[in-house]
Amino acid sequence: MPDLGRLLREKNIIFVTLALCLLFFLISPRFMSVENMSAISRQIVPIGLIALGQFFVVVSGNIDLSMGMGSVLFAILLGVCFGLTGGVAVGIVAVIVASLALGFLNGVLVAKLKLPAFIVTLSMLFMAQGLSGLIIPRGQQIFLMGGFFRFVGSEKFMGFYWSFLFLVVLFVLAYIVYNHTRWGSYVVAIGNSEENAKLAGINVDRVKIGIFMFSGLCSGFAGIMLSTRMGFVQPGLDGNGLLLDGIAAIIIGGTLILGGRGTIGGAFWGLLFIGVINNALNLLNVEDVWHQVFKGAVILAALGANWVLWQSRQAEAH
Amino acid sequence: MTSTAMASSAQNTKKLDGLTLRYLVLIGLIVIASVGFSFANENFYSLTNIGILLRSIAVLFLLSMGMTFVMLTGGIDLSVGSNVAFSGGVGVIALTTTGSAFIGFAAAIFAGMAIGAVNGFFIGRLKLSAFMVTLATFALARGLALVIYDADSINVSNQTFLWLGGVSWGNMPVVIPFVALVFIALSVVLYKTTFGRDVYAAGSNFATAFVLGRRPEKTLVWVYVLSGALAGLSAIITVGRVSSGQPWAGLYLEFDAITAVILGGTSLFGGRGMLLGTILGVLLYGIIINGLVLTGTNPYLQSLIKGMILLGVVLLDTYTQRGKTA
Amino acid sequence: MKLSKTLAATTALVSAFAASAALADDALDIVFINDGHVAPYHVAWLSGFEDAIAAYDEAFDDVKVTGRWLSAEGSLEKMIQQAEVTINEKPDIMFVNAINVDAFEPLVAKAQAEGITWIAVHSPMDSADYSFTLGDVVNGTNQGMAMCALSDGEPYKVGIMLGQAGNPSGEARREGILKGISTCDNVEVVAEQPADWDTVKAQSIAENWLTQFPDLDAISGVTDGYMYPSIAIAANSGRDDLHFYGYDGDIPIMQQMEGGNVKADILLSGTREGWNFVQMAYRIHKGETPDKVYDFFTPLVLSEENHKIALENGFPEDVQVYYVDQALEVAQNGYLEFGPDSVK
Numbered sequence: 011m012p013d014l015g016r017l018l019r020e021k022n023i024i025f026v027t028l029a030l031c032l033l034f035f036l037i038s039p040r041f042m043s044v045e046n047m048s049a050i051s052r053q054i055v056p057i058g059l060i061a062l063g064q065f066f067v068v069v070s071g072n073i074d075l076s077m078g079m080g081s082v083l084f085a086i087l088l089g090v091c092f093g094l095t096g097g098v099a100v101g102i103v104a105v106i107v108a109s110l111a112l113g114f115l116n117g118v119l120v121a122k123l124k125l126p127a128f129i130v131t132l133s134m135l136f137m138a139q140g141l142s143g144l145i146i147p148r149g150q151q152i153f154l155m156g157g158f159f160r161f162v163g164s165e166k167f168m169g170f171y172w173s174f175l176f177l178v179v180l181f182v183l184a185y186i187v188y189n190h191t192r193w194g195s196y197v198v199a200i201g202n203s204e205e206n207a208k209l210a211g212i213n214v215d216r217v218k219i220g221i222f223m224f225s226g227l228c229s230g231f232a233g234i235m236l237s238t239r240m241g242f243v244q245p246g247l248d249g250n251g252l253l254l255d256g257i258a259a260i261i262i263g264g265t266l267i268l269g270g271r272g273t274i275g276g277a278f279w280g281l282l283f284i285g286v287i288n289n290a291l292n293l294l295n296v297e298d299v300w301h302q303v304f305k306g307a308v309i310l311a312a313l314g315a316n317w318v319l320w321q322s323r324q325a326e327a328h
Numbered sequence: 329m330t331s332t333a334m335a336s337s338a339q340n341t342k343k344l345d346g347l348t349l350r351y352l353v354l355i356g357l358i359v360i361a362s363v364g365f366s367f368a369n370e371n372f373y374s375l376t377n378i379g380i381l382l383r384s385i386a387v388l389f390l391l392s393m394g395m396t397f398v399m400l401t402g403g404i405d406l407s408v409g410s411n412v413a414f415s416g417g418v419g420v421i422a423l424t425t426t427g428s429a430f431i432g433f434a435a436a437i438f439a440g441m442a443i444g445a446v447n448g449f450f451i452g453r454l455k456l457s458a459f460m461v462t463l464a465t466f467a468l469a470r471g472l473a474l475v476i477y478d479a480d481s482i483n484v485s486n487q488t489f490l491w492l493g494g495v496s497w498g499n500m501p502v503v504i505p506f507v508a509l510v511f512i513a514l515s516v517v518l519y520k521t522t523f524g525r526d527v528y529a530a531g532s533n534f535a536t537a538f539v540l541g542r543r544p545e546k547t548l549v550w551v552y553v554l555s556g557a558l559a560g561l562s563a564i565i566t567v568g569r570v571s572s573g574q575p576w577a578g579l580y581l582e583f584d585a586i587t588a589v590i591l592g593g594t595s596l597f598g599g600r601g602m603l604l605g606t607i608l609g610v611l612l613y614g615i616i617i618n619g620l621v622l623t624g625t626n627p628y629l630q631s632l633i634k635g636m637i638l639l640g641v642v643l644l645d646t647y648t649q650r651g652k653t654a
Numbered sequence: 655m656k657l658s659k660t661l662a663a664t665t666a667l668v669s670a671f672a673a674s675a676a677l678a679d680d681a682l683d684i685v686f687i688n689d690g691h692v693a694p695y696h697v698a699w700l701s702g703f704e705d706a707i708a709a710y711d712e713a714f715d716d717v718k719v720t721g722r723w724l725s726a727e728g729s730l731e732k733m734i735q736q737a738e739v740t741i742n743e744k745p746d747i748m749f750v751n752a753i754n755v756d757a758f759e760p761l762v763a764k765a766q767a768e769g770i771t772w773i774a775v776h777s778p779m780d781s782a783d784y785s786f787t788l789g790d791v792v793n794g795t796n797q798g799m800a801m802c803a804l805s806d807g808e809p810y811k812v813g814i815m816l817g818q819a820g821n822p823s824g825e826a827r828r829e830g831i832l833k834g835i836s837t838c839d840n841v842e843v844v845a846e847q848p849a850d851w852d853t854v855k856a857q858s859i860a861e862n863w864l865t866q867f868p869d870l871d872a873i874s875g876v877t878d879g880y881m882y883p884s885i886a887i888a889a890n891s892g893r894d895d896l897h898f899y900g901y902d903g904d905i906p907i908m909q910q911m912e913g914g915n916v917k918a919d920i921l922l923s924g925t926r927e928g929w930n931f932v933q934m935a936y937r938i939h940k941g942e943t944p945d946k947v948y949d950f951f952t953p954l955v956l957s958e959e960n961h962k963i964a965l966e967n968g969f970p971e972d973v974q975v976y977y978v979d980q981a982l983e984v985a986q987n988g989y990l991e992f993g994p995d996s997v998k
Binding site: 126128132133135137142257261307309313314 | 467469471478479632634635646
Binding site: 239289291299 | 862
């Protein structure tokens with residue numbers, strides 16, 4: 011019956027998010043407007059990419075702290091390449107190569123050299139932060155203009171931003187890989203017990219390196235999305251805020267931080283939850299000193315509600 | 329050749345050597361780092377600088393010891409930094425309204441424990457993710473601190489309240505012997521009491537601990553309360569250090585503490601680690617930070633160097649003891 | 655009483671010490687401790703400071719000028735540690751942009767006892783030897799009054815983006831903006847949100863405001879860092895009628911003023927301020943005594959056309975205004991004002 015628990019966890023966050031939406035709607039009717047929904051859909055894209063990459067890392071029992079600052083570094087790399095060449099092609103290729111390389115490095119250090127992922131990726135966080143200021147000439151802003159940035163950043167297709175559709179497609183692909191491929195089951199197996207995974211003949215190291223390369227790639231995508239949305243880049247972007255929001259999204263969505271359990275659907279709902287809270291802070295015009303109280307209290311309340319729902323469902327199931 | 333020698337010695341004293349060797353390596357790294365920094369800046373070894381270094385990591389010592397308990401149970405406590413600001417605020421407000429330093433002390437520690445109790449309740453009783461719960465209280469405690477301070481600092485002039493964090497005997501801050509006392513007390517708790525054994529048991533295997541009747545739920549609650557109490561204590565020291573209550577005190581200290589604890593050999597997954605390692609981890613981390621300030625390089629370059637040093641340390645540490653802990 | 659006596663004594667000691675140090679080895683070592691290093695304004699500061707150090711060292715053969723810049727990355731504890739370590743290093747002059755000045759009172763006395771000149775940056779400190787201030791409240795008031803004067807008496811809805819809760823510069827600027835706005839009845843503040851000096855957050859706030867208040871007229875901010883993402887989001891949403899009121903005097907923002915939607919800015923210019931730090935340090939080193947509270951000159955920037963409109967609408971004539979060209983000239987070549995030639 012393990013699927014039942016999974017399903018319940020997944021549904022809880024749906025209830026909680028929808029209840030929260032209803033509450034905000036009652037307070038401020040504009041909350042449910044099409045404009046606001048599409049604003050939220052665009053704001054969650056970088057967080058969502060980080061959440062998606064982090065999801066596989068966390069399910070495998072690791073953590074990738076370098077994703078937030080990594081995405082800042084890659085946004086700046088794109089900007090620097092744009093500044094040098096005046097086009098985006100070189101920049102995109104550079105970001106993809108560099109982000110895969112960062113992931114590969116993380117993966118090798120964690121899988122082959124058996125170093126703790128927390129410290130390895132924390133080191134990478136610092137290095138990415140340092141590099142992000144060193145590769146941009148004198149740390150100034152670089153403005154990004156042209157069709158590509160406008161297209162990805164603000165064009166819509168059938169009412170949805172292209173960037174949001176890109177995120178949804180990635181989530182769908184990830185869903186298929188996670189639930190319907192052997193690789194997906196390997197990730198869970200490693201998260202449950204690395205020893206058993208090895209005994210079962212899984213090439214644990216290779217899978218782990220793959221996971222970190224994927225999370226690296228996701229932070230590369232997140233960097234591209236950040237830069238296209240902003241229209242300019244500079245080193246002072248709050249990468250760690252993105253990282254924490256991304257981790258919060260997947261854990262609220264029922265992913266076990268110690269690994270071995272989690273669902274892509276849950277992660278997506280957790281992401282919407284985070285997007286809704288961040289948006290509500292502005293829409294309800296919460297006073298500055300109350301911001302953190304609001305955010306903390308809502309998350310705690312959601313966790314509590316989640317627990318109550320879970321308990322009652324379990325009681326029914328028995 | 330060395331590998332066979334290492335393997336045979338590992339066989340002889342397999343049980344103890346993993347951790348002991350780890351600590352020896354940490355001490356070695358501390359020596360290497362200090363020698364390196366003293367080349368970069370001759371002031372590094374000055375007694376004044378050592379006093380500054382110790383004073384600046386006193387709070388990190390306390391928080392990291394609390395974090396060690398938490399991480400031994402397989403948990404994490406992201407709220408301690410914010411809790412330093414919150415409990416400091418409660419303490420300072422209690423002090424200024426009553427005028428009694430001891431009511432201020434008690435209020436700070438109780439406020440810290442209260443945040444810890446919230447964490448403990450959600451994590452221990454409701455069995456929710458420690459990461460998530462403490463991420464929520466990380467925001468909540470900081471927010472409450474901003475609210476009770478109304479985002480502004482409060483000056484403190486009560487000398488009794490400021491004594492612990494502010495006074496030095498020569499170059500030795502009084503807080504350091506105090507930290508040593510806390511270390512001894514917590515060591516007794518961790519190694520000599522049933523509570524301590526429960527902490528290790530809860531981290532090794534939650535379900536087994538439950539079967540053995542060790543009631544891990546209750547243990548978890550108390551572990552977070554302890555971590556909160558140490559945050560309250562840290563708040564008192566911080567207030568003493570800056571002669572004022574500060575709503576933004578303790579920012580990012582939780583990450584420093586977690587890093588130091590992991591450097592000290594405690595596993596993120598619980599059940600393995602010791603307080604001594606944490607002390608060494610804090611010392612090493614503190615020396616790196618202090619040394620980087622002394623070199624005064626470009627802040628971006630500093631980030632890069634900090635990352636490389638951290639990676640280098642963990643690489644060296646893991647390598648020298650490989651084959652010993654397995 | 656007792657404090658002021660001690661202060662007078664230490665100040666005397668400081669100047670005596672500084673004078674003897676200058677004769678002895680003729681070196682000027684300056685340390686700047688800042689709360690961060692990644693915001694655009696910090697970056698401009700740092701580059702101005704570093705360039706100025708190099709230029710002064712080059713220009714004067716008789717004095718060796720050196721400087722370091724430390725960033726506390728937002729952490730109060732880290733800043734305290736950096737200040738303690740720096741005092742132990744005994745530089746000649748410390749500039750400290752304190753996260754909270756109360757926390758640094760004990761250290762100021764310690765530094766002065768070591769013969770170090772302490773210059774408080776932005777938030778003034780009574781105990782410091784000097785305070786380098788911006789007049790944030792006055793600047794904010796000018797920004798607010800500009801909104802009144804440029805809104806043509808029509809109802810005018812404004813959203814204000816704040817700094818981090820409790821940040822002294824941000825709070826002072828907010829206070830000023832609200833004070834300026836209160837001089838007229840038609841400007842209404844519909845929302846105030848903290849963006850924590852972060853551009854990503856600022857962009858989300860701007861986007862959320864535009865959906866929440868379709869009739870929003872202007873976005874005002876306590877830093878130009880908020881203006882870049884707000885301008886981008888307004889352009890994306892087809893809101894080319896939205897007005898912007900900035901603060902900092904960033905060159906790319908001021909370039910959008912002539913005939914554009916950026917209506918007003920405050921000319922600080924980070925590079926220019928960085929140069930002024932070094933000039934001030936050099937002057938003190940040479941025995942000059944600047945004002946105890948040194949006010950950095952920060953005029954309001956308007957286009958000439960808008961200034962005329964503003965004056966017609968009752969904008970006070972005595973407010974010092976720079977037109978865009980002049981402001982850009984100062985921001986780009988600010989070092990000329992404070993370069994080695996200015997003290998030769």
